[in-house]
Structure formats: structure tokens, C-alpha cells
Amino acid sequence: MNYKLLDYYWIILDGSRIGFYNLLDAKYELLLKLDNKIIQNIFLALNQPFEFKDFPEKEQLIIRKILKQYHNYFEEITYEKLVEERLKHRRIDDFIETNHHAFSINIQGIKALLKETINNTSYCFITNSNLFNLDLFLGYSTKQINFDSLNLDTVDSVDTTFIVDSQSLTENQLADFEKYCVTHNVIRMYVKEDKESIVIGPTLIGEEFGCLFCGEQSTIHLYHIKGESTFTSLVNSLVFTELLKIGRKVISALIDDNTITKGKYMKISKYNLEAEEYEVNANVTCKLCDCVFN
Ligand SMILES: [Zn+2]
Known part of the structure; x- marks a missing residue:
């Protein structure tokens, strides 16, 4: 099965908190205190569209739990949509590689800005x-x-x-x-x-x-x-x-x-x-x- 984070969200690591940032309202909708670096990284990885087999089995279990608990922020997508979404994210990553120095905001902020731009x-x-x-x-x-x-x-x-x-x-x-x-x-x-x-x-x-x-x-x-x-x-x-x-x-x-x-x-x-x-x-x-x- 394939999933993506909804268009208007970006997951940000803010200190030791994971935040679901609403791109339209420009504010956090949910902040979770999380000290475990592995779990933090799994959350951040979910910014990208994904299928379960992208992750090792142990992580798949954690992702299933995240999807169950925070289902309002994700949607299941078809394989065609997954390919399309991956291309969008590749555009964003390529852009950041050559242009990140032109911004005064950090990489996570630039990614959020670019996701909103490419979607809207x-x-x-x-x-x-x-x-x-x-x-x-x-x-x-x-x-x-x-x-x-x-x-x-x-x-x-x-x-x-x-x-x-x-x-x-x-x-x-x-x-x-x-x-x-x-x-x-x-x-x-x-x-x-x-x-x-x-x-x-x-x-x-x-x-x-x-x-x-x-x-x-x-x-x-x-x-x-x-x-x-x-x-x-x-x-x-x-x-x-x-x-x-x-x-x-x-x-x-x-x-x-x-x-x-x-x-x-x-x-x-x-x-x-x-x-x-x-x-x-x-x-x-x-x-x-x-x-x-x-
Ligand atoms: Zn004129």
C-alpha cells in the first residue's frame, strides 16, 4: 500500500518535538514530544510519499502505528499517484541542492515552502x-x-x-x-x-x-x-x-x-x-x- 502526507502539511523536527505544520495556516497543528531519534527520523521520512516496502520490517510496524494514530494527516494513494508525487519531491530535492544557500530559512522550512509552491x-x-x-x-x-x-x-x-x-x-x-x-x-x-x-x-x-x-x-x-x-x-x-x-x-x-x-x-x-x-x-x-x- 502507498501513502502520502496530505498536501497542506509538512512534518518538522523542532528541538525534540515533531510537529505537523499546516502550510496554509502557517502554524503547527500538532506537536509531539519525542526524544527517540529513530522515531523522529521515521516521522521525518513520512514527508516523502512512500510504500511500506521502502522501510525495514521493524520500521513498518512503527509506521503502521503512526498511520493509525495520525490518520487525519495521511492518505492512501494509487501507484500512479505515488510515481507522480515522487517526481514532485525529486523536483524539490534537486532545487534545494543547488539553491538552498539563497534562502535565510533552514532546509526544513525551504522544503515546506517548496511543497506548498509546487502543489498550489x-x-x-x-x-x-x-x-x-x-x-x-x-x-x-x-x-x-x-x-x-x-x-x-x-x-x-x-x-x-x-x-x-x-x-x-x-x-x-x-x-x-x-x-x-x-x-x-x-x-x-x-x-x-x-x-x-x-x-x-x-x-x-x-x-x-x-x-x-x-x-x-x-x-x-x-x-x-x-x-x-x-x-x-x-x-x-x-x-x-x-x-x-x-x-x-x-x-x-x-x-x-x-x-x-x-x-x-x-x-x-x-x-x-x-x-x-x-x-x-x-x-x-x-x-x-x-x-x-x-
Ligand atoms: Zn508600464
Whole structure:
């Protein structure tokens, strides 16, 4: 049989106490005084989705007792769900391995934050050319949608993070989308690839860095000849490395900004792979922001 800890909990060792931390209420729901290190470690192992045969027989007995006593915090899952959940946790572990130094909270806190982010964030890829390779992003909740099919009235603007293929949208579509984003505090990342270069970013957060029409430099996404986009594996993997970082709570918890797109963008030449980084800033004379806020 396979089990997982419910989506909104994380088990934390706090001194000599084991706590069931509620990710939504951001507080412990249950604290158990436990001095036995072996039992403590078993509790912590149950953060990962599991099947009984993952554990030695002695531990299986203890786990059965835990499941019986704290059944409100766990659910039985199918094998398919187990595989899916394991992938999510692998995403979290891989992310922590390379990014833990960018946070001021401890590893357990980062894991809790990432679990909440990966479970709650819906990544919406806006493109009229369907060139994102969503197979790469397994483990995340993703969808690819044509701009005309996107109904912004039904979007959960807090928990949706957008990745926009700017090349495939018209300037009017980008302007409509930006008006919505700056007024609804939306997180969106722009991506573009053409024959010569890849542009990854900027990631804009509501009006924090202005809109796509603000900075002169952001015009890189606007004033170009609209044509066929070509998304290579490089652009997809650059998007992949940014995905968890631009989740709403993660991006604000990063004390060391190790993103390549938060309030900035990177232009990479496809001839020699030389990369240049540019910052973007709100512009007080921006016509789009002016008509939205005044
Ligand atoms: Zn603007």
C-alpha cells in the first residue's frame, strides 16, 4: 500500500518535538514530544510519499502505528499517484541542492515552502505556437494555452504564474495582458527565441518592476518582426531552472536573488552563446501604466 502526507502539511523536527505544520495556516497543528531519534527520523521520512516496502520490517510496524494514530494527516494513494508525487519531491530535492544557500530559512522550512509552491502554483504557458515542451516540466501543474482562449476573468491571479511566449502575441494582446497583470499583482515571465537570440525574462511581479511597456529595454519583446518562433531545448531548460524560483512565496523568500529573470532579462546570442543581462525598471512616463493607474 502507498501513502502520502496530505498536501497542506509538512512534518518538522523542532528541538525534540515533531510537529505537523499546516502550510496554509502557517502554524503547527500538532506537536509531539519525542526524544527517540529513530522515531523522529521515521516521522521525518513520512514527508516523502512512500510504500511500506521502502522501510525495514521493524520500521513498518512503527509506521503502521503512526498511520493509525495520525490518520487525519495521511492518505492512501494509487501507484500512479505515488510515481507522480515522487517526481514532485525529486523536483524539490534537486532545487534545494543547488539553491538552498539563497534562502535565510533552514532546509526544513525551504522544503515546506517548496511543497506548498509546487502543489498550489499553476504554471500557465501563453503561446500561440505551442512550442513549450511541457514534458520537461512534469511534476509541476502546467498548461499551454492560446492567448485568445485565455479567459482572465476565471484565472486565479494569486496562484497562477504565467510564462509568455512574447514572439507569438501581437502588441495589442501583450498590452491587454499587461493591463490585467499590473492591476492584479500577477507574476509573469516573458520568453522569446528567434533565429539569432534567446531572451529569457523579465519576470515581472504586479507593478513592482513596471510593465512590459515601461522600460526602454523591455521593448526587446515588443518591437520585432513577428514571425515563427523556434524553441530549442536551451530555452525550455532555462525556463525550467526558473520555474520554482518564480513561485510567489519563493520569489519573495529568496534573500540572494539567484534568478536570471526577476526584474531583469538575459539575452543570449545563439551564435556564440554570449549572454548579456539587463535590468528593467518602472517608467513614470509609461503610457500603459499611466492609463491603468490614473
Ligand atoms: Zn508600464
